[in-house]
Amino acid sequence: MSNTQDQEPQLYQTRIPIYPRSVKGRFRNIKWAILLTAYAVYFLLPWIPWERPNAPSQAVLFDIVGRKFYLFDLVVHPQDIFWLAGFLMIAAFMLFFVTGVAGRVFCGYFCFQTLWTDVFIFIERLVQGERPARIRLAKQPMNAEKAIKLGLTHLLWLLVAFATGLTFVLYWGEAPKLVVEFFTGQAPFAAYATALFLTATTYVMAGLAREQVCTYMCPYARFQSAMFDKDTLIVSYDEHRGEGTAGRHRLGKGYKTREERAEKGVGDCIDCGYCVQVCPVGIDIRNGLQMQCISCALCIDACDTIMDSLGWERGLIRYTSEKELEEGKPTKILRPKVIGYGMMLLFILGALIYNMSKQAPYDLTVAQVRQPIFVQLSDGRIQNSYEIKLNNKLTLPLVLHFELEGLPGAELDMGPFETLKLAPGQHLRVRALVKYAPKVFDGRTRPYRIRAVPDDPALPVIEHEAVFYVPDHKP
Amino acid sequence: MAEQQHGKAVQTTGHAWDGDLQEYNNPLPTWWLWTFYASCVFAIVYWVLYPTWPLGKGYTTGIKTITFEENGKEVTTNWNTRARLIKEMQTGEESLKQKAYLDKVSQASYQEIVNDPDMTAFVNSMAKGLFGDNCAACHGVGGTPAMIGQYPNLGDDAWLWGGKVENIEQTIRHGRLGYMPAFGTVLDDAQIDALANYVLSFSEDTVDSNKAAAGEKIFKSEAAGCYYCHTTGATGLYSQGSANLTDAVWTVADVPGADGLDAKLEAVKGVIRNGVKREMPSWSGRLSDTEIKLLTVYVHGLGGGQ
Numbered sequence: 186m187s188n189t190q191d192q193e194p195q196l197y198q199t200r201i202p203i204y205p206r207s208v209k210g211r212f213r214n215i216k217w218a219i220l221l222t223a224y225a226v227y228f229l230l231p232w233i234p235w236e237r238p239n240a241p242s243q244a245v246l247f248d249i250v251g252r253k254f255y256l257f258d259l260v261v262h263p264q265d266i267f268w269l270a271g272f273l274m275i276a277a278f279m280l281f282f283v284t285g286v287a288g289r290v291f292c293g294y295f296c297f298q299t300l301w302t303d304v305f306i307f308i309e310r311l312v313q314g315e316r317p318a319r320i321r322l323a324k325q326p327m328n329a330e331k332a333i334k335l336g337l338t339h340l341l342w343l344l345v346a347f348a349t350g351l352t353f354v355l356y357w358g359e360a361p362k363l364v365v366e367f368f369t370g371q372a373p374f375a376a377y378a379t380a381l382f383l384t385a386t387t388y389v390m391a392g393l394a395r396e397q398v399c400t401y402m403c404p405y406a407r408f409q410s411a412m413f414d415k416d417t418l419i420v421s422y423d424e425h426r427g428e429g430t431a432g433r434h435r436l437g438k439g440y441k442t443r444e445e446r447a448e449k450g451v452g453d454c455i456d457c458g459y460c461v462q463v464c465p466v467g468i469d470i471r472n473g474l475q476m477q478c479i480s481c482a483l484c485i486d487a488c489d490t491i492m493d494s495l496g497w498e499r500g501l502i503r504y505t506s507e508k509e510l511e512e513g514k515p516t517k518i519l520r521p522k523v524i525g526y527g528m529m530l531l532f533i534l535g536a537l538i539y540n541m542s543k544q545a546p547y548d549l550t551v552a553q554v555r556q557p558i559f560v561q562l563s564d565g566r567i568q569n570s571y572e573i574k575l576n577n578k579l580t581l582p583l584v585l586h587f588e589l590e591g592l593p594g595a596e597l598d599m600g601p602f603e604t605l606k607l608a609p610g611q612h613l614r615v616r617a618l619v620k621y622a623p624k625v626f627d628g629r630t631r632p633y634r635i636r637a638v639p640d641d642p643a644l645p646v647i648e649h650e651a652v653f654y655v656p657d658h659k660p
Numbered sequence: 661m662a663e664q665q666h667g668k669a670v671q672t673t674g675h676a677w678d679g680d681l682q683e684y685n686n687p688l689p690t691w692w693l694w695t696f697y698a699s700c701v702f703a704i705v706y707w708v709l710y711p712t713w714p715l716g717k718g719y720t721t722g723i724k725t726i727t728f729e730e731n732g733k734e735v736t737t738n739w740n741t742r743a744r745l746i747k748e749m750q751t752g753e754e755s756l757k758q759k760a761y762l763d764k765v766s767q768a769s770y771q772e773i774v775n776d777p778d779m780t781a782f783v784n785s786m787a788k789g790l791f792g793d794n795c796a797a798c799h800g801v802g803g804t805p806a807m808i809g810q811y812p813n814l815g816d817d818a819w820l821w822g823g824k825v826e827n828i829e830q831t832i833r834h835g836r837l838g839y840m841p842a843f844g845t846v847l848d849d850a851q852i853d854a855l856a857n858y859v860l861s862f863s864e865d866t867v868d869s870n871k872a873a874a875g876e877k878i879f880k881s882e883a884a885g886c887y888y889c890h891t892t893g894a895t896g897l898y899s900q901g902s903a904n905l906t907d908a909v910w911t912v913a914d915v916p917g918a919d920g921l922d923a924k925l926e927a928v929k930g931v932i933r934n935g936v937k938r939e940m941p942s943w944s945g946r947l948s949d950t951e952i953k954l955l956t957v958y959v960h961g962l963g964g965g966q
Binding site (some may be wrong): 454556560562563565568570598601613659 | 774775777784801802804813815817819828905908909916961962963964
């Protein structure tokens, strides 16, 4: 029994703890800058006021109850849902484009998993110290020091996680009011549930699961190889330079200078292990391109630090491409694939911007009443009736009047509603009667248009197609 | 199957029948088993809370109750979906919204409702259901019956009893008796033929003008007395519910459905011979004041209220 169990492949791998060492350098600085910007945007956006007439004065507000999304001067209505498709396509093609050019830059610099993990590791280092101290702490038996340090780390993690969850909730309500309601127990259940859920996921993903999310959970990590080719930028170790002909060797007697090392056939890698210690996903970049690598470039910073201190040239680990490494040819950035992704990206972006700029300030739909489809009027004319649906998307009142076009001699009767005033955001349904004396009774429909003309000449006239049904004989 | 997929040897139950007959032991997956146990616990909790087991004519009611209002009194009963629906209709968020609208409409005047697009839209939505339940059986779903003859068309602009909201409300509230005497025994065939030609002359060019002129004399004579109700101009009187014979709308004689002049004349003659007896029942006992108000506005807006 025990024998057979040993042969069983393990479907679950226990996490091997990683204690990334901190590093300073160009890429770390870029990463901190991106992180600070992203955090500033995420945490401050719900608090930015934005004056709008007759609407909430919050720059970014996703108002589910009112069915409107406010994004600065843009108000998104449920009818604009297809913008979401455009937005998602842009996100996807941007990812493909960037991946095609520069590999997994999204993973390494912009993904919230990376951003939050970075902050959690920073907290860990702040409380428990640098990598060796953290390893020591993890190995030592539980005592007061360990309990306090671990407890404090987890407490701070939970605080960051909670701030993250709470901030997310603030996007869906009026932030200053909601935050008071939240802490006085008056907020809606959904607010508490969402905040709690996101606190939990942030804590688990950034604190406990970390690189496992990228390796096992993220689908992008698995399919990004489809966008890679020999010209894609990757973080790579220059094996020719690092290993020479006799492999890498530590600095030591007879291995101090490059000349000494070259004589012995040893490469520039001094096998200090710094690149491995800083890696947040726990791989050794010198083993080549690996699926776990998120292209965070911290190993470049680490290696550059060492090279600088030795006075050797940088770039033993660097951004390069397979083509450059293996064939020695320069990386070609403008490739058909990249150009294709780029064109698609520009096309969708253009279409979306065009469509957004053409957003109708109000909606008009006309539906024919089909029961009865027509009636005979006492003066001999035929009457068709229609239901006109209007939706004022503006944050201002809208005054409209209606006209017929393309049905000569027809009369539009809307009772008192021929001139209609809609409050900001108001939806209305009104009945319209159209009276017409056809010259021939042929049982056919006459296509025409119903026009809504706003009082404000700055607003567009909107037309809707309609048909007038004429019976097949004079009633 | 001696082996499972993962290459783990399957154990037997440890019992041998007939010397060598053994049974493999493939226990259920743990997660499945625990889900099953959890379902059992859920079921027992459910039995305690909600109606579950049939007992002869009754059932176990469960300890959960529901309280709603019935005829002004609070009623508490064991939880059941019917009571829940009643409670929902009394206190549900959407019901309260509807109630607020209804209160507003019931207090507003006709003038206010008709001039307010929001209230009109609400009335049209709600009255459509009322109309379907109470009126559509005769008047048709959209207010237009399938055939001309039995029931007036509410979608056009011709009104027998007046098309103002007051008239329509009165019609719904108290009902109407539409009556025209049968002239088949009073007038002879030639007179009826002449009258029919006169009535049709308002809408058809091809009628015999001599007959029509003769018909006009009979129409205005004491012998037939048509003008008592239809007026000398044949335009009808709302107070009598008499039809306007000069307009293009036919409410009793199915002239539009007849093919050719003779058939049209025959349709009109039929009405003159046999008279008309139509009744609209009174709805005051069956519909509330608010419901009558909703229906009045709805009918007024259908095709051409005055």
